[in-house]
Amino acid sequence: QKEVEQDPGPLSVPEGAIVSLNCTYSNSAFQYFMWYRQYSRKGPELLMYTYSSGNKEDGRFTAQVDKSSKYISLFIRDSQPSDSATYLCAMSEQGGSEKLVFGKGTKLTVNP
Amino acid sequence: NAGVMQNPRHLVRRRGQEARLRCSPMKGHSHVYWYRQLPEEGLKFMVYLQKENIIDESGMPKERFSAEFPKEGPSILRIQQVVRGDSAAYFCASSPGVSTNEKLFFGSGTQLSVL
Numbered sequence: 001q002k003e004v005e006q007d008p009g010p011l012s013v014p015e016g017a018i019v020s021l022n023c024t025y026s027n028s029a030f031q032y033f034m035w036y037r038q039y040s041r042k043g044p045e046l047l048m049y050t051y052s053s054g055n056k057e058d059g060r061f062t063a064q065v066d067k068s069s070k071y072i073s074l075f076i077r078d079s080q081p082s083d084s085a086t087y088l089c090a091m092s093e094q095g096g097s098e099k100l101v102f103g104k105g106t107k108l109t110v111n112p
Numbered sequence: 113n114a115g116v117m118q119n120p121r122h123l124v125r126r127r128g129q130e131a132r133l134r135c136s137p138m139k140g141h142s143h144v145y146w147y148r149q150l151p152e153e154g155l156k157f158m159v160y161l162q163k164e165n166i167i168d169e170s171g172m173p174k175e176r177f178s179a180e181f182p183k184e185g186p187s188i189l190r191i192q193q194v195v196r197g198d199s200a201a202y203f204c205a206s207s208p209g210v211s212t213n214e215k216l217f218f219g220s221g222t223q224l225s226v227l
Contacts, residue, residue, distance in 0.1 A: 004154070043116070043203050043218030044155070088154065099168060100216070102147075102154040 003027050006089055006103025015112050019076040023089035023103045026070065030091040030101075033065050035074045038086045038105065047087075048074065079110045114139070116206050116219035117186075124225045125194045133189040133222045137206030144187040145216065146179060149201040161187060194226045 006023045013019055021035075032051055036044035048063040050056045050072075056063045062075040072091075076083055086105040092098055117136040125131050137144050146158040157171040161181040172179065176194075181187040191198055201223050205216040 006154070008152075041220065043205070043220050045218070046215050049215070090155075099145075099157045099160065099171070100147075100155075101157070104152070104154040 003101050004089065004091060004103045007106055008104050010107040010109060012109045012111060013079055015079060015081060015110055017079050017110070019074075019079050019083070019108060019110075021074040021076075021087050021089075021106050021108070023072050023091075024070055025072075025091060025101075027091075027093070027101075028067075028070065029093045032092045032094070033063070033072050034090040034092075034100070035061075035063055036088040036090060036102075038088060040085075044088055079108075081110050081112050084109045116141075116204055116217050118202075118204050118219035118222050120222060121220065122223045122225070124227065126227050127195055128193050131191040131194050131198070131224055131226075133191075133202050133204075133224070134186045135189070135204030135206075135219060136186040137204075138217055141206035141208050141217070143207045143209060144181050145205045145207075146187075146189050147203045147205065147218075149203060149221070151200070155203065158189075191224075194224070196226045199224055199226045 004025045035048040037047050038044045050063050050065050053065045053067045060077045064073040086107045088105040089103040090100040092100050119134050144161045147155040149155045159172050159179045160168040176192045178190045201221045203218050203221045205218045
């Protein structure tokens with residue numbers, strides 16, 4: 001079993017839809033959870049950063065962490081064509097900048 | 113403020129040659145991380161360096177791969193005697209330090225192709 005599982009998609013939605021992206025993990029020592037967005041031929045860009053369980057909201061983005069189920073989610077409201085990218089979940093045991101374990105990424109396309 | 117700069121963007125090598133990938137961290141950042149992204153795979157941690165020190169190289173293959181971050185100049189990821197399986201995108205990231213809220217800033221990567 002991989003440490004972090006993420007459905008690679010691809011996922012295609014119409015503009016304005018609510019998008020739900022998810023990851024599961026097996027290592028109960030993970031405490032820090034992140035979502036990165038990666039455009040084609042670019043490096044990942046940090047979107048959301050969460051410590052332990054709970055919700056965090058930033059504009060149209062909401063991150064949820066359920067440590068009891070080892071499950072994290074990213075919701076995108078009112079999705080835009082500019083949201084089309086690959087979304088990577090990442091997690092670490094210690095501080096946010098140390099060795100991160102990434103999911104494979106989910107490729108999202110938002111159609112105008 | 114320039115971001116993390118990686119060069120070259122694309123590197124083509126024949127089997128058995130050496131590949132050198134360079135990374136200049138963001139200004140003021142003293143911590144550098146290298147990750148590798150194989151086709152159809154997620155980003156995999158390789159090595160974490162501070163100036164002149166390797167802090168964690170647990171993700172580095174045991175042979176042919178080495179990394180350095182000298183006092184002056186960019187961080188270098190060196191792959192000797194490349195093989196086709198080394199073909200991947202190599203990303204460098206930097207941060208100002210290690211704390212629970214430090215962000216990692218990634219470069220645009222070097223795409224290595226081994227013929």
